[in-house]
Structures are given as structure tokens and as C-alpha cells.
Amino acid sequence: MPFLKENGFTRRQCEICNRYYWSQDSDRKNCGDSPCQEYTFIDNPPTKRKYELSQMRNIFLKHFEKNDHTIIKPYPVIARWRDDVYLVGASIYNFQPYVTEGRIPPPANPLVISQPCLRFTDIDKVGQTFGRHMIIFEMGGAHAFNRPEKEIYWKEDTVRFHHELLTQELGIDSEEVSYKEDFWSGGGNAGPDLEACVSGLEISTLVFMMYRYVGDKLVEMPFRTVDTGYGMERWAWLSQGSATGFHATYGNLLENTIKLANIEINNETITSYARIALRSDTQALPIEKKQIAENLGLTIEEMEKTVKDFQRICTTLDHTKALCFILSEGIVPSNMQEGYLARLLIRRTYRMLKILGIEDRFFDIVDDQIAYWSRDFQNLKFMRDEIIEELDVEQEKYKKTLDKGADLVKRISRQIKTSGENEIPQTKLVELYDSHGLVPEMVQECAAKEKVTINIPEDFFEKVAKRHLDPEKTKEDVDVNIPKEKLEKYPETTKLYYQNPYLSEFKARVLDVIDEKYVILNQTAFYSEGGGQLSDTGNLLFDGKTTKVIDVQSVGNIIQHTIEGPAPLVDIEIQGKIDWERRISLMRHHTSTHILIGAAKRVLGEHAWQSGAAKDVQSSRLDISHYKHLTRDEINKIEQLTCETITNNIPVETFWLSRDEAEKKYGYRLYQGGAVPGTKIRIVKTGDWDVEACGGTHVRSTGEIGIIKILRVERIQDGVERIIFASGPQALKKIQERDQQFSDTAQILNTPIENVKHAALTITDELDSSNKKLRRILEEVAKIEAESLLKKANAIENTKLIVIEKEKWDEEEIVMLGSKISKDDPHSISIIILIGKTVRIFVFAGKNAIKSGAHAGKLAKELSAIVEGGGGGKDYFGQGGGEQKEKIQEMKQLAPTILKKQLIKK
Numbered sequence: 009m010p011f012l013k014e015n016g017f018t019r020r021q022c023e024i025c026n027r028y029y030w031s032q033d034s035d036r037k038n039c040g041d042s043p044c045q046e047y048t049f050i051d052n053p054p055t056k057r058k059y060e061l062s063q064m065r066n067i068f069l070k071h072f073e074k075n076d077h078t079i080i081k082p083y084p085v086i087a088r089w090r091d092d093v094y095l096v097g098a099s100i101y102n103f104q105p106y107v108t109e110g111r112i113p114p115p116a117n118p119l120v121i122s123q124p125c126l127r128f129t130d131i132d133k134v135g136q137t138f139g140r141h142m143i144i145f146e147m148g149g150a151h152a153f154n155r156p157e158k159e160i161y162w163k164e165d166t167v168r169f170h171h172e173l174l175t176q177e178l179g180i181d182s183e184e185v186s187y188k189e190d191f192w193s194g195g196g197n198a199g200p201d202l203e204a205c206v207s208g209l210e211i212s213t214l215v216f217m218m219y220r221y222v223g224d225k226l227v228e229m230p231f232r233t234v235d236t237g238y239g240m241e242r243w244a245w246l247s248q249g250s251a252t253g254f255h256a257t258y259g260n261l262l263e264n265t266i267k268l269a270n271i272e273i274n275n276e277t278i279t280s281y282a283r284i285a286l287r288s289d290t291q292a293l294p295i296e297k298k299q300i301a302e303n304l305g306l307t308i309e310e311m312e313k314t315v316k317d318f319q320r321i322c323t324t325l326d327h328t329k330a331l332c333f334i335l336s337e338g339i340v341p342s343n344m345q346e347g348y349l350a351r352l353l354i355r356r357t358y359r360m361l362k363i364l365g366i367e368d369r370f371f372d373i374v375d376d377q378i379a380y381w382s383r384d385f386q387n388l389k390f391m392r393d394e395i396i397e398e399l400d401v402e403q404e405k406y407k408k409t410l411d412k413g414a415d416l417v418k419r420i421s422r423q424i425k426t427s428g429e430n431e432i433p434q435t436k437l438v439e440l441y442d443s444h445g446l447v448p449e450m451v452q453e454c455a456a457k458e459k460v461t462i463n464i465p466e467d468f469f470e471k472v473a474k475r476h477l478d479p480e481k482t483k484e485d486v487d488v489n490i491p492k493e494k495l496e497k498y499p500e501t502t503k504l505y506y507q508n509p510y511l512s513e514f515k516a517r518v519l520d521v522i523d524e525k526y527v528i529l530n531q532t533a534f535y536s537e538g539g540g541q542l543s544d545t546g547n548l549l550f551d552g553k554t555t556k557v558i559d560v561q562s563v564g565n566i567i568q569h570t571i572e573g574p575a576p577l578v579d580i581e582i583q584g585k586i587d588w589e590r591r592i593s594l595m596r597h598h599t600s601t602h603i604l605i606g607a608a609k610r611v612l613g614e615h616a617w618q619s620g621a622a623k624d625v626q627s628s629r630l631d632i633s634h635y636k637h638l639t640r641d642e643i644n645k646i647e648q649l650t651c652e653t654i655t656n657n658i659p660v661e662t663f664w665l666s667r668d669e670a671e672k673k674y675g676y677r678l679y680q681g682g683a684v685p686g687t688k689i690r691i692v693k694t695g696d697w698d699v700e701a702c703g704g705t706h707v708r709s710t711g712e713i714g715i716i717k718i719l720r721v722e723r724i725q726d727g728v729e730r731i732i733f734a735s736g737p738q739a740l741k742k743i744q745e746r747d748q749q750f751s752d753t754a755q756i757l758n759t760p761i762e763n764v765k766h767a768a769l770t771i772t773d774e775l776d777s778s779n780k781k782l783r784r785i786l787e788e789v790a791k792i793e794a795e796s797l798l799k800k801a802n803a804i805e806n807t808k809l810i811v812i813e814k815e816k817w818d819e820e821e822i823v824m825l826g827s828k829i830s831k832d833d834p835h836s837i838s839i840i841i842l843i844g845k846t847v848r849i850f851v852f853a854g855k856n857a858i859k860s861g862a863h864a865g866k867l868a869k870e871l872s873a874i875v876e877g878g879g880g881g882k883d884y885f886g887q888g889g890g891e892q893k894e895k896i897q898e899m900k901q902l903a904p905t906i907l908k909k910q911l912i913k914k
């Protein structure tokens with residue numbers, strides 16, 4: 009490190025943590041990072057003036073601009089361009105993997121950016137560490153991408169730029185700065201790094217990414233990346249010397265929220281407490297607490313209340329800011345993926361606000377956040393109404409969950425007590441949150457009423473969030489039947505369907521046939537399954553023979569045709585014919601999904617993203633993210649818009665663009681169908697209506713679709729609505745089918761079509777009152793029959809047995825009669841045998857008969873055995889049956905004896 013050496017830095021070992029560091033200060037004994045060194049900047053900032061976060065961001069960006077870096081606008085916080093992470097956790101995420109692997113050029117080189125980042129791993133520490141941890145923070149990144157043919161800069165300049173910003177721009181004494189040596193790894197890459205510390209605060213990490221992991225071995229990369237992370241909030245904090253990082257980051261938002269909560273927060277208390285607690289991640293020790301409280305003239309309880317309230321307000325600020333950013337980018341709270349993390353933040357915030365007694369001010373705080381941050385991030389202002397609406401819906405859902413949750417916790421607590429325990433286990437806590445959305449503090453409150461305790465793990469939310477942080481890798485379930493060594497041998501299959509999607513017949517040469525079943529051609533017009541579009545089917549014609557193509561799959565660059573029928577010889581020329589009716593229907597449906605997503609966005613808002621799609625021949629489906637059920641009105645509006653798009657006959661263009669160019673031109677909405685691989689992206693552009701990265705086949709212009717009809721809408725999970733629709737002739741067919749049903753119904757009802765609804769309502773009304781009448785009559789009949797049967801009953805011990813046979817009765821009538829008998833005479837036992845195709849047995853026992861030992865269920869079981877069947881039930885009612893009708897007489901004769909046995913046993 010010549011720069012450090014030339015400037016009088018020497019390499020030493022920390023006396024406390026034993027790590028190596030560089031410093032100019034010969035008296036320094038430690039690495040300069042906490043906990044080895046206390047924070048000395050509080051009330052005593054080392055900079056020549058104070059900077060707000062936005063001012064600090066500016067100084068940082070301008071400093072690097074002066075040093076030939078191009079300033080890049082921040083990327084979204086939702087990493088739509090990647091399928092391995094949901095959220096941007098560092099500025100380098102914007103450039104992984106394509107730029108860092110040297111596959112596409114960076115947007116500028118070198119570049120500088122201040123990137124909002126989200127990290128859920130420290131969620132439980134937010135607030136408690138007074139600003140050292142935040143879920144949402146800005147990472148200042150200065151990046152240089154070194155290529156073998158062009159070196160930009162490496163360690164020397166990286167450290168120099170950093171040091172000059174600190175000393176020349178901010179006026180920090182060089183002796184205050186130390187650089188700690190470390191080794192960084194992440195995202196499959198690694199390299200040495202320096203961690204810069206000033207006055208006990210680690211403010212930046214300077215990483216020299218130069219290795220790649222192959223297995224567990226480090227391999228040097230030809231592409232080396234300078235990956236620096238300047239913690240902007242920490243830099244602002246350092247310059248302000250404020251009691252906590254939240255003071256520096258949130259400025260008057262913090263004061264306003266404290267006022268809103270109408271609570272006394274004594275600044276002196278916070279400052280003294282934070283000073284001690286900030287030495288490490290842990291809370292102040294009991295002995296220290298006592299000391300601080302005494303100095304402040306407070307009791308420990310008074311002091312702790314102030315501190316806790318303050319920490320809750322800080323957490324609220326952090327979470328609501330994170331929410332604004334996530335929701336503004338179209339994430340809908342749900343139980344899945346990024347939506348889950350949004351929900352987690354909402355519920356935690358709601359809980360904190362409730363404790364502070366200001367849960368009704370949730371939206372005011374969010375409004376303040378939007379006003380505050382949209383000075384630098386204008387999209388927030390633009391999305392304000394959608395954010396508030398989503399929060400409103402989500403909060404209502406949560407309130408309902410809480411009501412249900414209280415009962416659930418009560419039940420669980422009682423179960424735990426009956427099993428002799430008095431604590432709800434932690435696994436149950438995680439489940440209660442994950443499946444029922446109950447935060448542990450709420451569980452604790454409800455459980456306490458039942459005198460059951462719980463132990464909340466310190467990293468509870470980190471544990472919960474971790475389960476949802478990494479996308480599950482969707483495994484490509486392609487049936488690969490070609491040996492790998494062969495695959496590498498073939499040239500890439502030419503995709504004729506991209507050159508001309510209307511090509512239905514073509515000639516090609518057979519490159520290989522595997523197992524008489526899988527054909528590889530030099531070129532093909534058969535679309536291989538992908539992007540939710542099914543593969544084509546059709547025929548291969550050769551030597552006067554025809555063989556069916558039943559499936560087509562891509563394996564890397566090779567397309568595999570699965571055939572059914574005779575196999576062609578290798579090297580001959582074949583003719584391919586695709587099933588055109590199927591293909592054109594798939595094309596219409598595919599373009600329709602693009603039109604529909606454009607319409608959904610216009611009707612529902614920017615948060616309506618595609619979350620899945622499947623294009624089929626008869627009908628297709630499109631899943632969209634939305635926080636409520638679609639109303640009839642919204643569905644109609646979406647249909648109307650698709651109709652306009654079709655009648656406007658908009659051309660559908662397809663073309664390839666380099667990834668960076670495509671993102672620059674069309675933004676991240678491109679990735680409707682998820683992240684797509686490759687350095688070049690295929691763009692499907694439907695005029696100004698919709699632009700997507702898509703590999704499917706499409707019609708030339710929207711007019712060819714003819715019509716889109718939404719057949720039905722389903723909610724497949726909380727936060728996702730499924731639209732099932734048909735296009736073109738298939739849509740017409742569905743409309744005709746419905747129309748036919750409608751006119752058939754009108755005919756049945758003997759009424760004109762316009763009157764069907766009215767006629768149906770009249771009929772159901774009439775049916776209702778007829779049913780009521782019928783029931784009254786049946787009750788009357790049952791009453792009369794019960795009376796007459798009881799008169800003829802067979803006295804057994806002190807019970808009365810009735811055995812009768814019925815035909816053509818239904819269950820309701822039998823139950824009505826049997827219950828009536830049991831009620832009229834509590835000593836009665838009635839056995840009703842229903843004879844149809846088989847024998848069914850119903851047994852009813854009155855209260856007193858049960859007291860005497862009769863058991864209807866057991867009787868039913870024994871009687872059923874006689875007709876060679878089974879049965880059972882409760883003491884007052886049992887049922888069963890069997891196949892052997894000829895045994896009915898035998899059963900009837902045995903019934904009194906069986907009953908007698910029950911009675912005697914007692």
C-alpha cells in the first residue's frame with residue numbers, strides 16, 4: 009500500500025482484537041473500531057462542519073465526479089433484474105453478475121452512485137443500537153471495473169480517493185483515521201478489503217473483488233472490481249456528532265414523530281444512555297444503568313421507559329421509510345417473496361405504534377416520510393396514493409388477524425397448560441407469526457392472561473425474515489434426453505420462429521436422432537416451450553413417411569423434438585409442418601397477456617405486476633399482484649381497455665437489445681415475467697401500451713387478436729389475482745357457449761332472455777316458501793306417526809323399542825321422525841330400516857333409554873353386521889347398513905335381544 013506508507017501510515021496489530029490495521033497516529037493502541045474504541049464523535053464531531061444526509065451524499069458524489077467518476081442514478085431497491093435475490097443489499101448488486109463477470113460493459117467506468125439498500129438481517133437490532141443498524145440505508149458506491157485490456161484503478165487510488173474525501177473535503181484530522189485489514193466474500197466473489205474507522209465508527213468498506221469461488225477454492229478473476237461501500241447515514245452522523253444515527257438521518261422527522269406520540273423524551277437521557285450502549289451492540293449493563301439514572305435524577309424504570317419509547321420511534325421511522333420505498337416499486341404485501349417482507353414491516357410498525365398509542369397516526373407518519381424523502385426520490389410522491397391505499401387495506405387485514413389471533417393464543421395456552429407445561433415453545437412462536445401473522449409481543453400479551461409465558465428470542469424477526477430472503481431456485485424441469493458430450497458437439501439450432509413467427513412449414517437437415525425418439529435439426533420453426541408458452545406440435549415429413557412431433561424443448565442452444573412414429577435417418581432433409589391452428593391461438597393468447605398487463609396497470613395502478621402466466625390453446629391465465637379482489641367494475645374496465653388496444657391495431661415489434669441499453673430505455677418494468685438471462689434481451693413492444701423482455705411468439709399487430717374475454721377471476725393467494733381469459737375465436741366460442749346456456753335457461757324458465765334474472769328470483773322465492781310449507785306438513789305427519797308408533801311399542805326392561813321399515817323416504821324425513829320419537833318418549837329406542845338398493849339402518853335413543861344403557865351407535869353397528877355391513881355413531885343416534893336384504897327379517901327378530909344385552913350389561 010504505497011499510498012498509506014507514503015503518508016506515514018504504519019501497519020500494526022490491535023491490542024484488543026488482534027486484527028491488523030493502518031494508522032498515522034503512533035500513540036494508537038487499537039484498531040479504531042468499536043468495541044475496541046469508544047465512540048468519541050458524539051457531541052464532538054471530527055469534521056469542520058455538520059452535514060445532513062442529502063448534503064453528505066452530494067459532497068460524496070461530487071468528490072468522485074471531480075476524480076473522473078460518472079454519477080449514476082440509483083437503481084430500484086427491488087432487484088427485478090436478478091433471480092437470486094429479492095432486494096438490493098449493496099450498490100454492487102446493481103452490476104452483478106453481468107458487469108462484474110465482464111459480460112456486458114458497465115454504464116460508466118469508473119462510476120459513483122448513492123444506492124438505497126435494504127437488509128433484513130439486522131431487523132431486531134434496529135433502534136436498539138441507536139442507529140448503527142438500519143433496514144434501509146444509502147450505500148455510497150464508487151466502482152471501477154478493471155478489464156484485462158483496460159485498467160481503470162485499483163488499491164492505490166481507491167484508498168487515496170477515500171482518504172482525500174475525509175481529510176480534504178471534510179477536514180478530518182488524518183490521525184483520526186484507521187484502516188483495518190479484512191477479507192470479504194459474498195455472492196460467489198471475494199477479495200481483500202479495508203474497513204475505514206473514524207472516532208470509533210466504521211464508516212466505509214473498501215473491497216478489492218478479485219476472486220471467484222469455484223467450489224470452496226478461490227480462483228483469481230481476469231475482471232477485478234473496486235467495490236466500495238460508504239455508509240452515507242454513518243458519514244452524516246459522524247459529521248453531526250448527534251446522540252444517535254437516527255437524529256442524523258431523520259432530522260426533524262424524528263422530532264415530529266416524538267411530538268405526534270405526545271411523549272416526554274428527555275434528550276439528555278437518550279444521549280447519556282446511548283453513549284454507554286453504543287460501545288457495543290449490547291444494551292447498557294445494570295450497574296451502568298443505575299449510574300446513568302442516578303446522574304439524571306431518575307429511577308431506572310423512568311429512564312428505561314424513555315429509552316424504549318425512543319427506540320420504538322426510531323424503529324417506526326426506519327420501517328416506514330423502507331415500506332415507502334418497497335411499496336413505491338410495486339410490491340404488494342402478501343405471504344410470499346418480497347410481499348412477505350413488506351407485510352413483516354407493516355405488522356411490526358403497527359405493533360410499535362400501538363404500544364406508543366398512536367396506531368391511528370400510521371398514515372401521517374408515512375405521509376411525512378414521503379414528503380421528506382421525495383425531495384431526493386421523486387417516485388415516492390408519484391406513488392403516494394397507492395402506498396396509502398395499500399397500507400390501509402393491509403392494516404384492516406391485520407386487525408382481523410389480531411382478533412382471530414387472540415382466540416387462537418388462548419386455545420394454545422390452555423392446551424399447553426393441560427399438558428402440564430407453562431411456556432409456549434419458540435418453534436410455535438415462529439409458526440404463529442408465519443402462518444397467522446401474530447407478532448410475539450402480541451402472543452405474549454394474550455398468553456399472559458392465561459398465565460402462560462413465552463421467551464422471545466432476540467433475533468426473532470431475523471429468523472423469520474431469513475426464511476423468506478432468498479428466492480427458491482425454480483428448477484427447470486426439462487426432460488433432457490441428450491447426453492451432455494453430444495450436446496456440446498451440435499451447432500446452435502437456428503430458430504426460424506424468431507425470423508418469421510408466421511412460418512408454418514420449413515425444410516431442415518437431421519443432425520441426429522437419439523433413441524429413435526428425439527430429433528435434432530439444424531433449424532426449426534417449432535417453438536420450444538418457454539416463458540409460459542406451450543411448445544408447438546405438428547409433423548415431420550420424410551421419404552414419404554409422416555411422424556408426429558409431440559413436444560419441443562430447448563436444451564441450452566439446442567432444440568429437441570420428441571417424436572411419435574417412424575424416426576428419420578441422420579443427415580437427410582425433412583419437411584416440418586407445425587399445427588398452425590394451435591400455434592396461432594398460442595400467439596394470440598401470448599400477445600393478449602401483454603395487453604392485459606398493460607390494462608391492469610392502467611386500471612389498478614403501478615403495483616399491478618405479472619406474477620405468473622400460462623398461455624394455452626383454449627384459454628390462458630395471467631396472475632397479477634393486487635391487494636384486493638377485483639371488482640366487476642374493474643374487470644369491465646380492463647376488458648374495455650383491451651378492446652381499445654385491439655381496435656387501435658397497434659403493431660407488435662420484436663427486437664434484440666443489449667441488457668444495459670434495454671434497461672436504460674424501458675426501465676425495470678421490462679422484467680414482468682421475472683429476470684431473464686443473457687447479455688442480450690429480446691424485447692416485445694406493443695406500441696406505447698406495453699414493453700417486456702419476452703422470448704415468445706407474437707402476432708404482428710393487436711388487431712389480429714380480434715377479442716379478449718375475461719372468463720373469470722380467482723384469488724390464488726393473498727395479494728395475487730388470477731385472470732382467466734380467452735382470445736380470438738376461442739373467446740368467441742366461450743361467449744357463444746355462455747349465450748347458449750343463457751337462452752336455454754330462458755327457455756326452461758319460459759321467459760324472454762331479458763327477464764331471466766327476474767324469473768329466476770321469483771322461482772327461488774317461491775321454492776323457499778314451498779319448502780317451508782312442506783316442512784311444516786312433514787313435522788305434522790311425523791308427530792302423528794310417532795304417537796301411533798309409541799302406542800304399539802315393544803316394552804323391553806324399562807325401555808320401549810320400535811322397529812319399522814320404510815321405502816322411498818329420504819334421510820331428512822327419517823331423522824325428523826326418529827328425533828320426534830326420542831323427544832316424545834325419552835324411554836324409547838327406534839330402529840328405522842330404509843330399504844332401497846341396499847339396506848340402511850338408523851337408530852335413535854331417548855335420554856332415559858340411554859341412562860338405562862342403550863347406545864344407538866353400538867346398536868347400529870351390531871345390526872349392520874347382520875346384513876353384512878358396518879355402522880356406528882353416538883349414544884343418541886347411530887347409523888349403518890349392508891347389502892344383504894334377505895337378512896332384514898333376521899335382523900328385526902334379533903333386535904330386542906341385542907338391546908336387552910345392552911341394558912343388562914349396565
Ligand SMILES: [Zn+2]
Pocket residue numbers: 022023024025026027038039040041044
Ligand atoms: Zn480492534
Ligand SMILES: [Zn+2]
Pocket residue numbers: 539598602681692700701702703704
Ligand atoms: Zn411474453
